[in-house]
Amino acid sequence: MIIAIDGPAASGKGTLARRLAAHFGLRHLDTGLVYRAVAARMLDIGVPLEDAAEAEAVARDIDLGSLDRVALSVHEIGEAASLVAPMPAVRAVLRDRQRSFAMEGAGAVLDGRDIGTVVLPDATVKLYVTADIAERARRRTDEIRGRGTDADLMTVRADLERRDRRDTGRTVAPLTRARDAYLLDTTGMDIEAAFRTAVDIVNQASAERSRAVGGNA
Numbered sequence: 001m002i003i004a005i006d007g008p009a010a011s012g013k014g015t016l017a018r019r020l021a022a023h024f025g026l027r028h029l030d031t032g033l034v035y036r037a038v039a040a041r042m043l044d045i046g047v048p049l050e051d052a053a054e055a056e057a058v059a060r061d062i063d064l065g066s067l068d069r070v071a072l073s074v075h076e077i078g079e080a081a082s083l084v085a086p087m088p089a090v091r092a093v094l095r096d097r098q099r100s101f102a103m104e105g106a107g108a109v110l111d112g113r114d115i116g117t118v119v120l121p122d123a124t125v126k127l128y129v130t131a132d133i134a135e136r137a138r139r140r141t142d143e144i145r146g147r148g149t150d151a152d153l154m155t156v157r158a159d160l161e162r163r164d165r166r167d168t169g170r171t172v173a174p175l176t177r178a179r180d181a182y183l184l185d186t187t188g189m190d191i192e193a194a195f196r197t198a199v200d201i202v203n204q205a206s207a208e209r210s211r212a213v214g215g216n217a
Contacts (some may be wrong), residue, residue, distance in 0.1 A: 016129060042054065113173070
């Protein structure tokens, strides 16, 4: 079983992906952290973030199984990752590595921006998780404050709006809903409600896929 989850920042897709992975006994990969890991490594070794050749080399060596969510969530690393992520060579390397990750063992849950459209177009089930901008800004502000850091709601909202424009407007693998992705709008939902809805969607999609395969046998 391969579950592909896409959506904008602070939509709840990461938490949902981790819950689904635990529920179905699958491995999980937050692909956004992979790009952050590449950027963090380049900052560590003092390589210019604009160096596409070096970024590609770093991308080949990143250990997908040991990504430190807390360390990689620093704002500066996120900004650095925004320079690395659009590089076609980097995306090509990581696309292949993410596909290999998904194909191992019983499957996996991957979340990001282009999983259902580019990385895993044949996933068992695809979800596009979203929420309105006001709700996403509130969630992200609460998350930042929960880590003991001060955050201004309007500043956070403006930052999310910039990220949305960047993610949907880039020429390489822009954020968009795959045609066969189930839309899950989590506005007004707590994580439990979103999780139950997502489990129902995955079970339904898996059953439909099994019937289709059986009918074509």
